[in-house]
């Protein structure tokens with residue numbers, strides 16, 4: 001049987017693009033919209049798309065020649081007016097040619113073109129684009145989001161900063177160029193568990209230039225800070241899932257420094273790293289054509305009546321019908337004598353645990369030193385405070401610049417053995433912690449140990465002593481995301497956790513409400 005040929009149409013934002021995979025040839029044609037001034041204007045972008053659509057599509061079809069078996073298009077997420085132009089073109093062609101229609105999730109298409117190019121079967125994906133920044137991994141039929149931006153996408157943060165200095169859109173590539181001759185100045189580094197935030201960094205970058213720092217230095221430091229945040233979260237997802245491949249996709253992925261940093265992180269961990277070339281990195285029709293093709297082979301077509309665009313369509317909502325594998329879930333059991341997490345190594349050979357924070361070759365030395373010392377100190381302070389408040393945590397014996405010596409706990413790590421009883425126990429422990437005014441900052445099941453009938457918390461490296469509801473909400477959000485991305489029945493476990501949490505903490509309702517808000521905020525808007 002000849003290979004299926006699918007026309008893919010992309011038009012979510014700045015690029016109107018169409019492609020067909022025809023045997024070994026990728027017939028790809030694009031017409032980018034370049035705003036005359038300022039950022040992307042949704043209505044103008046849509047007008048641009050409407051004016052180039054038939055020409056771009058005709059070119060791709062002509063080059064491919066012959067039959068087309070289906071028409072695929074980006075159904076979301078993206079800018080409403082632009083999405084509708086591409087959808088209308090796709091519906092019209094599907095009816096005219098009498099072939100099925102396929103609605104492709106744009107984010108998942110970024111992932112799939114990356115998998116196609118790299119041939120990596122089950123990678124952790126850093127997807128960094130204008131509107132989105134997510135760390136994804138496949139598990140049981142869905143791409144799970146391990147971490148994502150809680151405010152704006154990394155590309156938008158770079159573009160907005162560039163625009164505030166009257167640089168043309170898109171700012172990302174210009175910043176990359178300016179950064180080449182810059183030096184490091186400290187800017188805010190925001191990682192909350194597995195999630196990221198960029199708007200504070202962008203504002204601080206603007207302020208730094210207003211105070212007289214050079215554009216080169218600020219661009220360099222903006223990149224170093226933002227990219228280190230992304231790489232850190234990617235490494236956390238690798239450590240948590242035990243996967244051993246990483247790919248980088250999305251427009252910001254074209255950045256050579258980001259590629260270099262991910263490459264260094266992977267080399268240090270013994271993982272494989274690859275990124276597709278620029279053509280397939282930013283928005284393009286080939287990613288829709290390819291994803292459309294594998295969706296067609298899996299039977300995932302839609303009637304025209306179901307082809308309404310969804311500007312808020314999330315990557316984790318997609319049923320990945322075309323992957324038969326389960327996706328690996330957990331790191332294989334670690335050794336009895338040493339454990340290596342994303343940022344620290346624990347020596348378990350003695351009667352105590354010695355936790356040492358590791359230098360990361362992907363970070364500039366100043367940032368590396370700063371993060372290591374800060375986190376070691378903060379961790380020791382928070383563990384001591386938690387202990388005083390009666391929260392189950394290990395006893396601390398000694399602290400240096402990068403080392404903490406603490407009591408060794410025998411027991412099961414919840415990541416491997418979670419059940420409703422343990423989840424309720426986790427709720428009680430976290431409730432006590434939050435009541436004591438401490439937010440953990442990295443509340444995953446890897447950091448919980450069932451010991452003597454209670455859940456003990458470890459790894460306070462990102463903890464904060466704070467009265468804020470927000471930080472507690474982020475804690476629950478990180479935990480719930482972990483349960484969703486790594487367990488079969490997250491709802492039961494969440495409910496058990498909430499029961500325990502509410503039994504010891506009077507502000508539980510307020511925090512749970514805030515967690516819902518945070519989840520909504522993380523969505524593409």
Ligand SMILES: C[C@@H](O)[C@H](NC(=O)OP(=O)(O)OC[C@H]1O[C@@H](n2cnc3c(N)ncnc32)[C@H](O)[C@@H]1O)C(=O)O
Nearest residue numbers: 012013129130131132155170172173251252255282283
């Ligand atoms: C929903 C969809 O419309 C959206 N697409 C999107 O944002 O376009 P994409 O082509 O994936 O990414 C564009 C972003 O990628 C940035 N970019 C491009 N080249 C860059 C470079 N060399 N360094 C840094 N950023 C770069 C641009 O500044 C811009 O912010 C998305 O995937 O979120």
Ligand SMILES: [Fe+2]
Nearest residue numbers: 129251282283
């Ligand atoms: Fe995109």
